[in-house]
Structures are given as structure tokens and as C-alpha cells.
Amino acid sequence: TQLLEQSPQFLSIQEGENLTVYCNSSSVFSSLQWYRQEPGEGPVLLVTVVTGGEVKKLKRLTFQFGDARKDSSLHITAAQPGDTGLYLCAGGGTSYGKLTFGQGTILTVHP
Amino acid sequence: NAGVTQTPKFQVLKTGQSMTLQCAQDMNHNSMYWYRQDPGMGLRLIYYSASEGTTDKGEVPNGYNVSRLNKREFSLRLESAAPSQTSVYFCASNDFMYSYNEQFFGPGTRLTVL
Numbered sequence: 444t445q446l447l448e449q450s451p452q453f454l455s456i457q458e459g460e461n462l463t464v465y466c467n468s469s470s471v472f473s474s475l476q477w478y479r480q481e482p483g484e485g486p487v488l489l490v491t492v493v494t495g496g497e498v499k500k501l502k503r504l505t506f507q508f509g510d511a512r513k514d515s516s517l518h519i520t521a522a523q524p525g526d527t528g529l530y531l532c533a534g535g536g537t538s539y540g541k542l543t544f545g546q547g548t549i550l551t552v553h554p
Numbered sequence: 555n556a557g558v559t560q561t562p563k564f565q566v567l568k569t570g571q572s573m574t575l576q577c578a579q580d581m582n583h584n585s586m587y588w589y590r591q592d593p594g595m596g597l598r599l600i601y602y603s604a605s606e607g608t609t610d611k612g613e614v615p616n617g618y619n620v621s622r623l624n625k626r627e628f629s630l631r632l633e634s635a636a637p638s639q640t641s642v643y644f645c646a647s648n649d650f651m652y653s654y655n656e657q658f659f660g661p662g663t664r665l666t667v668l
Contacts, residue, residue, distance in 0.1 A: 449596070473654070483661070483662075485558070485646075485659030485661050485662055486597070486644075488656050488657075491654045531597065535655030536655070544597040546595060
């Protein structure tokens with residue numbers, strides 16, 4: 444069974460601060476996705492990384508896939524209240540398109 | 555395009571009652587999934603259907619059954635609801651043959667079992 448450990452579980456910061464969320468596993472994944480979920484809604488895909496060492500930027504969000512494709516990080520620069528939500532990492536590579544999800548990080552950005 | 559739709563949005567059941575959660579997608583995806591989401595546990599896969607006509611157990615299948623009615627629709631049935639099944643249920647779909655496992659999620663069904 445593949446597991447993804449996500450940390451921290453909770454993050455409460457002030458507007459303008461930077462933060463990093465980590466996603467770690469002992470297993471290799473062929474792809475790693477990050478999703479964002481707002482209260483009362485389903486997760487929405489932010490990004491997919493597929494190559495070891497890959498870095499993708501989405502405005503103030505930077506995503507990195509570890510060289511060995513076992514870990515990933517999400518870095519947010521100058522966080523804003525609109526970034527508040529649940530962030531989920533998910534690893535792909537098992538059969539039939541299945542994903543393994545981390546436990547999630549609840550981010551609260553205070554004005 | 556509606557994407558992935560789920561009904562109902564909310565449901566309250568008594569222990570022992572049965573119900574079916576409905577899911578439909580209009581993206582012509584081959585694969586569909588049912589997850590449950592509980593605080594601090596991320597999303598756990600209940601059942602999935604890799605393609606029309608096939609279904610397989612996921613991580614937490616006990617107490618649930620599924621039906622892949624056609625390519626668009628995938629339903630989840632609770633035959634005898636238990637309080638431990640109180641959760642938020644999400645349906646998702648993808649076309650893993652042409653993507654890196656990215657999944658598209660519905661808005662969820664919030665189920666309470668008393």
C-alpha cells in the first residue's frame with residue numbers, strides 16, 4: 444500500500460507571509476498532483492508534476508517534485524486570504540488511474 | 555458542461571436505512587471513483603470503475619456496493635447505514651489513458667447517519 448504523509452496538518456498565518464507544505468512517501472509515484480478544496484466543494488486540480496526535479500509555478504504558488512519522485516512541496520509566497528482552504532497532494536502511478544491522497548493541510552490566512 | 559454532478563447534496567439517515575448516492579459525468583471519461591472524506595484522513599477510495607462494465611474495491615469498501623450503470627453514471631449504495639458511515643462522499647472521474655491520473659470531482663454528498 445502506498446502512503447503519502449502530508450505536513451503540516453494545520454497552518455495559520457498572516458497575510459503576506461510565506462509557507463511551505465510537504466508531501467512525503469517511501470514509494471515512487473509516476474505523477475504527483477496538488478488539489479485545493481474550499482468548504483462545501485470538491486477538490487480542484489492545481490497542478491500535476493511528472494518528472495523528477497520538476498518545478499512548476501502558478502502565480503504565487505511553486506510546486507516541486509523530488510528527484511526520486513517520492514516527495515513534493517508546495518510553496519506559497521506572500522499568502523493572501525483567498526489562499527485559505529484545504530490543500531491535498533495525491534500520487535499517481537497505481538493501476539487504472541487511481542490516486543493515493545495525503546491527509547491534507549488546512550491553511551488559514553488572516554487579513 | 556456540468557462536469558461531475560452528485561445527488562443528493564445532503565442526506566440524514568437512521569441506522570439501518572439504505573440509500574443510493576448518484577453520480578454522473580459528461581466528460582466522456584472512462585474511469586469513475588467513489589471516495590469518502592473524513593477529518594484528518596484525506597480522501598479514501600471506496601470503489602472504482604476503470605471502464606464501463608467493471609468495478610473494483612478500493613481501500614475502504616466494506617458496507618458499500620456500486621453500480622456502473624453506463625459510461626456516464628456510477629452509483630454508490632449503502633445497504634444498511636451505520637454511524638461510522640457519516641462522512642462526505644465524493645465522486646470523481648478521469649480518462650487515465652490520456653492523462654496523468656488527474657481526477658475531476660463532484661461537489662460531494664454530506665451524509666449523516668444517526
